[in-house]
Amino acid sequence: MAKLKLALYWAAACGGCDVAVLDINEKILDVAAIADILLWPVALDFKYHHVRAMPDKHIDVCLFNGAIRNSEQEELALLLRAKSKVMVAFGSCACFGGIPALANFSNRQGIFERVYFEAQSVENPEKTLPQPHIKVKEGELELPEFHDTVRTLAQVVPVEYFLPGCPPTVKLILTAVDAIAKNALPPPGAVIASNKTLCDECERVKEDKTITKVYRTHEIIPDPKKCLLEQGLLCMGPATRGGCGAQCVKANVPCRGCFGPPPGVLDQGAKYLSALASIYDVKDEVGIARMLEEIVDPAGTFYRFSLADSMLKRKRL
């Protein structure tokens, strides 16, 4: 049987998804036994011109991690889409925008000014900024164009499967690899994770208590057995898809929603706001004002990993 052809790519990402693939340990040898890897910048020396030279649909499965932040990442998404039979949005950045999409609270100008002019470690008296084209004495150099708005992979090209997580867990990666190897992939559009919320998976005791105060994580040491939200910590469990093995809540740390919205939910932050409003015991406007004061960064918390995928997609500037 011909070996499967795999490609792995990273766009606006941290490399953690690539390392997560290696976290399957010796199972990577099984992958190597059934598949030839045709692109994987972190691990193998293939160039973009190798990909451009491939016939269309030459790659069986592309595992694409990272959000779409600049023109190069958009070009690579389009290129790999054309060359791949199956496109998998791998990890929270490709699925929902992830941490890089927090930049959608700002825009290119805001980011450039902070990074290249104002940052305390920067000295840039000539106010040099990255340019898409720049003339040097030997010729011309090109850099990708930095976009105003971070997008998810599916906002740029059609995507068959979504494998969420920051990073995806070894268990889910092996589920996906198994399905690819056995040619038993689910129907297109499937999210390779749980179809329940994190709360459904969480083993903590829930007593349907209302909360009277929201605490910041450094203000209390939570009871390790009781629901974190009922203890007043903003845990994203009610508005987050399960499948992660509840790693954060098992470490006594509230969920930040990296698996994205559960099935049927279009907007993770709005869902969470609704969940929070139903549990917070507030009777009058004074109470509402107090609640708003206690939640220091609602948008940056409720949309920590899903701003690009939200209904608003970005802050209006």
Place this chain on the structure above:
Amino acid sequence: MKKISVDPITRLEGHGKIEIFLNDAGDVENTYFQIPELRGFEKFCEGRPVEEVPRIVPRICGV
């Protein structure tokens, strides 16, 4: 002047490319190393609660 592009550079964390310019004799005239990526943590950490920053900045580099 002939230009050789090494794009992307591989087997390291992050994105990079190298442009090598050759003169008429075929010797290297100049070489440029470019970083074609930026996410802007310096900007989007602004406004986040300080106790949340340890959960955001590990995503600068996951390798």
